[in-house]
Amino acid sequence: MNKSEFKTFLSAVPKAELHLHLEAVITISGIKKLYKNKFGKEMTKEEQKELFSYNDLNGFIQSFLKIQGMYSSVNDFKIVFDELEKYLVKNGITYTEVFFAPTAFLKMGFKYEDMVKIFHEKISKIKEKRGITVKLLMDVSRTFGCENAMKNYNLLKEFPCEDIIGIGLGGAEAKGPAKEYAPVYEQALKDGFKAVAHAGEDVGPESIWDSINFLHAQRIGHGITAIQDEKLMEEIKKTKLPIEICITSNTFTKKIVQKAKDHPVRAFYDKGLPVNINTDDPVFFKTTLLDEFWICHKDLNFTMDEIKDLVKNSFRQSFMSEADKKKAVKSVDDAWQI
Numbered sequence: 001m002n003k004s005e006f007k008t009f010l011s012a013v014p015k016a017e018l019h020l021h022l023e024a025v026i027t028i029s030g031i032k033k034l035y036k037n038k039f040g041k042e043m044t045k046e047e048q049k050e051l052f053s054y055n056d057l058n059g060f061i062q063s064f065l066k067i068q069g070m071y072s073s074v075n076d077f078k079i080v081f082d083e084l085e086k087y088l089v090k091n092g093i094t095y096t097e098v099f100f101a102p103t104a105f106l107k108m109g110f111k112y113e114d115m116v117k118i119f120h121e122k123i124s125k126i127k128e129k130r131g132i133t134v135k136l137l138m139d140v141s142r143t144f145g146c147e148n149a150m151k152n153y154n155l156l157k158e159f160p161c162e163d164i165i166g167i168g169l170g171g172a173e174a175k176g177p178a179k180e181y182a183p184v185y186e187q188a189l190k191d192g193f194k195a196v197a198h199a200g201e202d203v204g205p206e207s208i209w210d211s212i213n214f215l216h217a218q219r220i221g222h223g224i225t226a227i228q229d230e231k232l233m234e235e236i237k238k239t240k241l242p243i244e245i246c247i248t249s250n251t252f253t254k255k256i257v258q259k260a261k262d263h264p265v266r267a268f269y270d271k272g273l274p275v276n277i278n279t280d281d282p283v284f285f286k287t288t289l290l291d292e293f294w295i296c297h298k299d300l301n302f303t304m305d306e307i308k309d310l311v312k313n314s315f316r317q318s319f320m321s322e323a324d325k326k327k328a329v330k331s332v333d334d335a336w337q338i
């Protein structure tokens with residue numbers, strides 16, 4: 001199968017994506033709309049170029065924050081959800097758990113309850129129109145300290161929304177060690193929320209250990225530095241702790257992996273670690289979920305049977321009910337006609 005045949009085939013198979021940031025689904029045309037709303041003029045070519053020129057995690061985070069700064073009001077989230085809908089349809093994604101990071105918006109004076117109202121409206125419409133389930137995970141953020149993260153979490157609790165099922169911890173890993181956020185995770189898990197954490201993306205295996213021991217994270221985002229620690233890999237295998245793999249994102253930030261061919265996902269899978277495939281920030285890293293599976297097939301020699309298993313893993317390792325997981329896995333088998 002060549003790339004285009006592969007993508008056409010796979011787009012018709014139901015898929016899930018579990019590591020995706022809402023603000024990074026917006027395309028350049030959406031960003032231009034935000035810019036025009038905010039500044040009353042068109043964005044220049046130079047500004048566009050500058051926005052997408054970064055070569056490490058920090059530079060990327062700066063661009064991410066810059067785009068968040070272009071929102072004029074909560075209504076701009078409508079543009080983002082429209083882009084999310086297009087992205088999901090194009091990739092044949094039927095279920096997704098998406099991160100949203102409220103800190104920058106709250107700092108800009110947006111009201112959390114207004115944001116959530118729009119999220120719910122748009123998510124309900126996507127379900128009604130496309131039959132796609134979108135769940136959200138609040139990225140409480142490790143960039144602004146534990147007090148800020150707790151404030152975010154308290155809003156989640158104060159304004160309950162059926163679409164928001166838990167919390168995540170994204171941002172600058174080196175600046176925000178996982179253990180500092182233990183109080184937030186303890187509270188969220190006690191309250192019945194799901195809890196995941198980015199770890200081992202650009203910090204060593206100790207960051208993953210901390211996310212396991214102090215945060216009790218139910219999934220690890222990236223987790224690639226686990227490859228440096230045999231004992232940790234054994235632990236992940238034994239406890240069946242899912243790892244959200246984002247190949248292109250890792251080769252873009254280049255901290256641990258330089259080329260897709262060298263990505264540890266192959267070793268993780270062969271060792272029996274639970275892995276699922278994601279894009280992280282599709283627009284920023286110029287990728288799609290279909291592209292990520294193609295990279296697995298072409299650069300990492302995953303056979304079509306293994307690709308099918310990876311597709312199923314995303315459903316199995318999601319926060320769906322057990323009954324829904326079973327249905328979703330069957331829908332993959334039904335659609336897999338080679």
Ligand SMILES: [Zn+2]
Pocket residue numbers: 019021170198221280
């Ligand atoms: Zn991420």
